[in-house]
Amino acid sequence: MAGHEIPEPADRKQVADPTAIPDEAVEDARHSCDPAFQHGVVVGFDGSMSSERALAYAIGMAYRSGSGLIIVHVANRLPTTVWAGCEPPVFVDVPDHRTEVLGFELACAEHLSEVPWILVERGGDICHELEEVGHEYEADAIVVGSTHGLAGRIFGSVAGRLARRAERPVVVIP
Numbered sequence: 001m002a003g004h005e006i007p008e009p010a011d012r013k014q015v016a017d018p019t020a021i022p023d024e025a026v027e028d029a030r031h032s033c034d035p036a037f038q039h040g041v042v043v044g045f046d047g048s049m050s051s052e053r054a055l056a057y058a059i060g061m062a063y064r065s066g067s068g069l070i071i072v073h074v075a076n077r078l079p080t081t082v083w084a085g086c087e088p089p090v091f092v093d094v095p096d097h098r099t100e101v102l103g104f105e106l107a108c109a110e111h112l113s114e115v116p117w118i119l120v121e122r123g124g125d126i127c128h129e130l131e132e133v134g135h136e137y138e139a140d141a142i143v144v145g146s147t148h149g150l151a152g153r154i155f156g157s158v159a160g161r162l163a164r165r166a167e168r169p170v171v172v173i174p
Helices: 023-030 049-065 098-108 126-136 150-155 158-165
Strands: 041-044 069-075 077-079 091-093 117-123 141-145 170-173
Touching: 041 049, 041 126, 049 069, 049 141, 049 170, 069 098, 069 126, 098 117, 117 126, 126 141, 126 158, 141 158, 158 170
Parallel strands: 041 069, 041 141, 069 117, 141 170
Antiparallel strands: 077 091
């Protein structure tokens, strides 16, 4: 109704300045996410065979629990120490257009039609970013594929590092 105001109750006490934004609200606004995917399943995906298997398992988990699927692609970050030999290690972001390609491939995938899903792109350390997305969406679990190869032996596998530091269940798919 235009021009009509509902008066405040006389016994209501104002305990804070309504124009002030509490620190918690600022933090929540910074890390807001789609509520439809709260308590969903986070899966790390890079298009590799192990991440394909992890995605298939995560789809089943999300379908059985009636929740959404949060597919996370972490863009590459390479240490400049590999090239420059300097200390301490400095990381540079490498342009990664793979997320767009993965998003298109996922949009065309029939096996994803069973569950609601979103694709989230991040840059940085894979373990940190997967756990951060899990925290933001209050995920019930994080699903990752196992790491095979030289990089996993040198730097430690993503699955192993994530399992040690995560605050939620981590499912590792071989």
